[in-house]
Amino acid sequence: xxxxxxGQGQRIGLLGGSFNPPHGTHVAVSxxxxxxxxxxxxxxxxxxxxxxxxxxxxxPLSERLAACRTLAxxxxxxxxxxxxxxxxxxxxxxxxxxxxxxxRARFVWIMGGDNLAGFHRWTAWRQIAGQMPIxxxxxxxxxxxxxxxxxxRALAPYRLPDDRAGVLAxxxxxxxxxxxxxxxxxSSTEIxxxxxxxxx
Numbered sequence: 001x002x003x004x005x006x007g008q009g010q011r012i013g014l015l016g017g018s019f020n021p022p023h024g025t026h027v028a029v030s031x032x033x034x035x036x037x038x039x040x041x042x043x044x045x046x047x048x049x050x051x052x053x054x055x056x057x058x059x060p061l062s063e064r065l066a067a068c069r070t071l072a073x074x075x076x077x078x079x080x081x082x083x084x085x086x087x088x089x090x091x092x093x094x095x096x097x098x099x100x101x102x103x104r105a106r107f108v109w110i111m112g113g114d115n116l117a118g119f120h121r122w123t124a125w126r127q128i129a130g131q132m133p134i135x136x137x138x139x140x141x142x143x144x145x146x147x148x149x150x151x152x153r154a155l156a157p158y159r160l161p162d163d164r165a166g167v168l169a170x171x172x173x174x175x176x177x178x179x180x181x182x183x184x185x186x187s188s189t190e191i192x193x194x195x196x197x198x199x200x
Contacts, residue, residue, distance in 0.1 A: 002085055003098070004043055004078040006105040011169040013042040013135070014098070015110045016083075016091060018049070020059055022068045029137045030077050032181040033110050036165045037135055041076050042110070044068055045094060048084045092124035095131050106169040109134045113142035113178070119151035129155055133168045134176040147178070 006012055013033045019026065022044075030042040046064055061084060068079040083089050086097055091109070098107060109132050111119075116136050119125050128134075129151075136146065146152050158174040160167075165177045 002080060003082050003101065004080060006102040008104040010040045011038060011106045013037065013039045013108050013110045014045055015042055016045040016047060018058060019044065019046050019064050019068050022071045027071060029110065031074065033135055034076060036179055037108060037168055038166050041078060044072065044077065044079045045083055046079060046081055047089045049089050090123050092128050095128060099131065107132050108169050110137065112137050113139040113146035116146040116152055117142060117149045120149065125151060129174045132173050133171050135168060136176060136178045138180050
């Protein structure tokens, strides 16, 4: 099973997605998370296919991995096709595997505010929230929708204030923080539609 190395006690952020294509916001979120959460690494989990999205315009996994590795020049960002190796694109399966494989690492799931808004539609989303702390990266125009979503309301009692983001990796799940970061409207969808150039 291909997975990056995780040392004992290391804090590792997990950023999952189609990366179709990867762009500067993926890098910016990863680097902001490393700084704000005190992470040692961020792993990009390039999914073989998002179960909630159509795959008609999905580039081959090999192409997306190559593009990610070209973009992720920070040596603390590691690109992996772990989900393809697992034979599952379900986040709950990935998280369960990583916790078994690296029991001494401290993982944090990273996702955007747009993902929190639809989190209640993910398979076993409550299980995911109960397995691993979560960091939500702010996205333009999504904060209100995210925080008022079914998952945002259900998880509200477990939200840490922004100034405690640095201890999130040490918290027992469920625990999460909403990270206000420099906002960018850049998205893979917009890039595929040709409405904006990829940022490098």
